[in-house]
Amino acid sequence: xxxxxxxxxxxxxxxxxxxxxxxxxxxxxxxxxxxxxxxxxxxxxxxxxxxxxxxxxxxxxxxxxxxxxxxxxxxxxxxxxxxxxxxxxxxxxxxxxxxxxxxxxxxxxxxxxxxxxxxxxxxxxxxxxxxxxxxxxxxxxxxxxxxxxxxxxxxxxxxxxxxxxxxxxxxxxxxxxxxxxxxxxxxxxxxxxxxxxxxxxxxxxxxxxxxxxxxxxxxxxxxxxxxxxxxxxxxxxxxxxxxxxxxxxxxxxxxxxxxxxxxxxxxxxxxxxxxxxxxxxxxxxxxxxxxxxxxxxxxxxxxxxxxxxxxxxxxxxxxxxxxxxxxxxxxxxx
Amino acid sequence: xxxxxxxxxxxxxxxxxxxxxxxxxxxxxxxxxxxxxxxxxxxxxxxxxxxxxxxxxxxxxxxxxxxxxxxxxxxxxxxxxxxxxxxxxxxxxxxxxxxxxxxxxxxxxxxxxxxxxxxxxxxxxxxxxxxxxxxxxxxxxxxxxxxxxxxxxxxxxxxxxxxxxxxxxxxxxxxxxxxxxxxxxxxxxxxxxxxxxxxxxxxxxxxxxxxxxxxxxxxxxxxxxxxxxxxxxxxxxxxxxxxxxxxxxxxxxxxxxxxxxxxxxxxxxxxxxxxxxxxxxxxxxxxxxxxxxxxxxxxxxxxxxxxxxxxxxxxxxxxxxxxxxxxxxxxxxxxxxxxxxxxxxxxxxxxxxxxxxxxxxxxxxxxxxxxxxxxxxxxxxxxxxxxxxxxxxxxxxxxxxxxxxxxxxxxxxxxxxxxxxxxxxxxxxxxxxxxxxxxxxxxxxxxxxxxxxxxxxxxxxxxxxxxxxxxxxxxxxxxxxxxxxxxxxxxxxxxxxxxxxxxxxxxxxxxxxxxxxxxxxxxxxx
Numbered sequence: 001x002x003x004x005x006x007x008x009x010x011x012x013x014x015x016x017x018x019x020x021x022x023x024x025x026x027x028x029x030x031x032x033x034x035x036x037x038x039x040x041x042x043x044x045x046x047x048x049x050x051x052x053x054x055x056x057x058x059x060x061x062x063x064x065x066x067x068x069x070x071x072x073x074x075x076x077x078x079x080x081x082x083x084x085x086x087x088x089x090x091x092x093x094x095x096x097x098x099x100x101x102x103x104x105x106x107x108x109x110x111x112x113x114x115x116x117x118x119x120x121x122x123x124x125x126x127x128x129x130x131x132x133x134x135x136x137x138x139x140x141x142x143x144x145x146x147x148x149x150x151x152x153x154x155x156x157x158x159x160x161x162x163x164x165x166x167x168x169x170x171x172x173x174x175x176x177x178x179x180x181x182x183x184x185x186x187x188x189x190x191x192x193x194x195x196x197x198x199x200x201x202x203x204x205x206x207x208x209x210x211x212x213x214x215x216x217x218x219x220x221x222x223x224x225x226x227x228x229x230x231x232x233x234x235x236x237x238x239x240x241x242x243x244x245x246x247x248x249x250x251x252x253x254x255x256x257x258x259x260x261x262x263x264x265x266x267x268x269x270x271x272x273x274x275x276x277x278x279x280x281x282x283x284x285x286x287x288x289x290x291x292x293x294x295x296x297x298x299x300x301x302x303x304x305x306x307x308x309x310x311x312x313x314x315x316x317x318x319x320x321x322x323x324x325x326x327x328x329x330x331x332x333x334x
Numbered sequence: 335x336x337x338x339x340x341x342x343x344x345x346x347x348x349x350x351x352x353x354x355x356x357x358x359x360x361x362x363x364x365x366x367x368x369x370x371x372x373x374x375x376x377x378x379x380x381x382x383x384x385x386x387x388x389x390x391x392x393x394x395x396x397x398x399x400x401x402x403x404x405x406x407x408x409x410x411x412x413x414x415x416x417x418x419x420x421x422x423x424x425x426x427x428x429x430x431x432x433x434x435x436x437x438x439x440x441x442x443x444x445x446x447x448x449x450x451x452x453x454x455x456x457x458x459x460x461x462x463x464x465x466x467x468x469x470x471x472x473x474x475x476x477x478x479x480x481x482x483x484x485x486x487x488x489x490x491x492x493x494x495x496x497x498x499x500x501x502x503x504x505x506x507x508x509x510x511x512x513x514x515x516x517x518x519x520x521x522x523x524x525x526x527x528x529x530x531x532x533x534x535x536x537x538x539x540x541x542x543x544x545x546x547x548x549x550x551x552x553x554x555x556x557x558x559x560x561x562x563x564x565x566x567x568x569x570x571x572x573x574x575x576x577x578x579x580x581x582x583x584x585x586x587x588x589x590x591x592x593x594x595x596x597x598x599x600x601x602x603x604x605x606x607x608x609x610x611x612x613x614x615x616x617x618x619x620x621x622x623x624x625x626x627x628x629x630x631x632x633x634x635x636x637x638x639x640x641x642x643x644x645x646x647x648x649x650x651x652x653x654x655x656x657x658x659x660x661x662x663x664x665x666x667x668x669x670x671x672x673x674x675x676x677x678x679x680x681x682x683x684x685x686x687x688x689x690x691x692x693x694x695x696x697x698x699x700x701x702x703x704x705x706x707x708x709x710x711x712x713x714x715x716x717x718x719x720x721x722x723x724x725x726x727x728x729x730x731x732x733x734x735x736x737x738x739x740x741x742x743x744x745x746x747x748x749x750x751x752x753x754x755x756x757x758x759x760x761x762x763x764x765x766x767x768x769x770x771x772x773x774x775x776x777x778x779x780x781x782x783x784x785x786x787x788x789x790x791x792x793x794x795x796x797x798x799x800x801x802x803x804x805x806x807x808x809x810x811x812x813x814x815x816x817x818x819x820x821x822x823x824x825x826x827x828x829x830x831x832x833x834x835x836x837x838x839x840x841x842x843x844x845x846x847x848x849x850x851x852x853x854x855x856x857x858x859x860x
Contacts, residue, residue, distance in 0.1 A: 030736060030742075031739060032741075032742045033738075035745075038385075038461040039385055041462075041759055042464060082376075083534065163584050169363065173545075280576050283576060283577070293550060
């Protein structure tokens with residue numbers, strides 16, 4: 001109970017710090033939200049009215065305290081750039097990012113682990129070379145460029161994939177959004193065509209995003225397994241006649257589970273922050289693009305709201321990872 | 335598991351990722367027009383507030399005004415919700431006869447709707463309110479200025495010294511759109527005049543209604559069943575595709591019927607593609623260099639303004655950099671507006687510029703801080719200017735910045751030189767003249783004020799032009815104003831925009847006019 005309270009307190013402090021830093025950075029930027037909103041042709045009285053309505057005529061500490069007060073009451077305010085309540089915007093954009101990130105991490109973790117294990121077990125073979133190549137490409141190729149290239153190849157040339165967006169025009173407005181997750185909404189709508197369309201639209205952006213995770217996870221998995229294979233307990237197990245497969249899956253991987261879980265969770269968290277460039281190329285209306293657009297508009301309520309939501313997701317994911325790592329450690333000890 | 339089967343599993347997993355996207359992807363439906371563009375700028379679809387390109391382009395499709403600009407010749411004003419109008423003998427009032435028309439809700443259009451629409455626009459005092467303020471209307475006096483005469487007639491009167499021709503031009507602006515008072519009144523919260531609801535909904539009598547608006551995602555318009563002007567297509571879907579490369583792919587593949595905002599390179603590549611056509615529409619956007627005459631004595635010296643006119647590679651920028659997206663234009667009124675000057679007296683002439691600088695007592699080398707929008711094509715144009723100005727010993731220190739910061743520095747007079755553009759707010763010469771040729775005492779936020787240029791005589795001439803009732807005399811006054819400003823002013827007009835829209839060749843009758851709001855979807859067919 002005490003540790004739970006301590007954890008909740010540290011989460012609250014983290015979010016407060018996050019809000020404060022975000023607020024300060026946004027206010028220090030040269031963007032004038034009022035002028036951004038009304039444009040340069042507007043009269044001085046309109047401009048002054050906008051400043052007043054946005055609370056910009058008050059001191060910075062008052063603005064921040066006012067925001068905190070309303071946020072604590074559950075009101076994240078109204079976005080300057082969309083004219084909609086921030087909570088409504090986030091409820092629409094965050095599921096899009098979560099869906100994309102989740103599919104991407106499932107692909108990334110699955111293929112990354114498989115590739116890392118295979119490369120470690122067959123060092124110096126083609127699979128090891130493939131692992132290094134994927135790592136190199138995943139880390140070094142700009143995701144923006146890769147996204148466009150994938151669209152050009154799979155959409156424009158091969159016609160295997162649909163174009164940018166979350167759904168084809170014929171489905172986009174025939175399925176009622178319930179959860180905000182296209183896969184779930186199309187599934188519960190009972191329209192098989194719409195569900196397949198949603199999968200098809202996810203595949204390319206998720207695949208592009210997954211490449212970075214594959215690179216990180218496969219490289220770490222390979223290196224960790226190779227290190228573990230040099231340990232005495234592995235030599236002992238091998239001396240007792242255990243095959244390589246058994247040694248890796250029964251002895252090595254359980255020892256590495258905490259490390260692997262941590263790197264997978266970190267990859268997932270970085271995807272949840274919003275893969276801005278992927279969302280831009282694939283016209284994916286996620287929170288990354290929402291946040292970026294808000295930043296260019298100096299849209300303080302949207303920036304703070306989105307940052308707090310992403311921050312909370314980050315903190316929760318870290319906490320879950322800690323719990324998972326502790327649990328895995330306890331299992332190992334037993 | 336043997337290594338072979340493991341390899342197979344691995345390859346299978348990779349293959350499944352590759353083939354997962356296999357899906358039939360549809361061309362756009364026959365009754366639907368799909369437009370790929372950026373709609374990230376959209377703030378509000380309330381005509382009393384919306385002042386961004388995306389929202390302004392939608393208003394002609396959602397709303398009607400009392401009068402409208404002719405689609406082909408914007409200088410001609412024609413009836414819309416008013417069947418006729420009559421000017422008052424004092425020249426400061428207009429009486430409109432209301433047409434038998436219905437809003438999308440089925441409610442008839444009444445004088446009360448006109449009164450509600452115009453008065454709420456003034457009282458809300460949002461971005462475009464300054465257009466109606468030209469009448470002298472304020473929140474305090476507008477109720478008395480817009481009055482109902484009977485069930486079919488409404489009278490507009492004003493105190494400002496402006497003529498009826500100009501008044502009609504103001505009424506063609508999107509802010510003068512007529513909204514359905516009964517529908518909007520049901521959505522009013524506090525004293526917002528229904529503004530919050532109208533941000534994402536429509537209540538007009540135009541050819542379409544807003545069926546769905548999802549910020550940063552899509553605007554879906556649906557045919558208005560009540561409209562007397564039935565559109566040919568049932569739906570218009572304006573999709574937000576922020577990346578221009580993706581927009582190009584969508585229109586090439588037939589998943590979008592229209593793509594807007596493509597770069598010059600992309601347009602060039604698409605010109606030869608089959609199934610696609612490029613529509614070039616002159617736009618009223620004019621690009622100019624703004625010099626702050628108060629920044630230092632050199633920048634306030636008319637000799638510098640004159641020399642700078644010969645340090646711009648007009649043809650190079652227009653032909654090599656922008657390749658058809660702009661043409662050379664050197665006056666404040668865009669071609670297409672009455673009285674616009676069409677001659678371009680200045681060309682790049684470094685030697686002449688050097689002589690003017692020397693004769694004007696301006697010593698070189700000199701360095702000027704040049705603030706520029708951190709976006710294309712502004713940065714490319716700035717680099718061209720940097721190169722040509724350098725030939726005369728003038729170093730332009732390019733400082734890229736975000737738009738709002740550059741505008742804020744303009745308002746505060748904290749800049750030396752900047753690259754800007756101007757789009758008229760309504761179809762009348764005064765929209766531009768009031769920006770560039772009015773600054774009597776630094777009291778209004780005009781471009782002339784931002785340039786620190788006090789011009790009481792030009793201000794008087796501009797104000798006499800706006801109240802001139804004789805059309806020909808009015809045009810002559812604007813020609814004279816342009817010539818004076820072209821000769822000597824802290825502005826260098828360089829280009830006029832040319833909107834390039836990429837369309838599938840299945841699309842017929844897409845219409846777009848000179849002004850930003852003149853985008854029409856009602857006649858579009860497939």
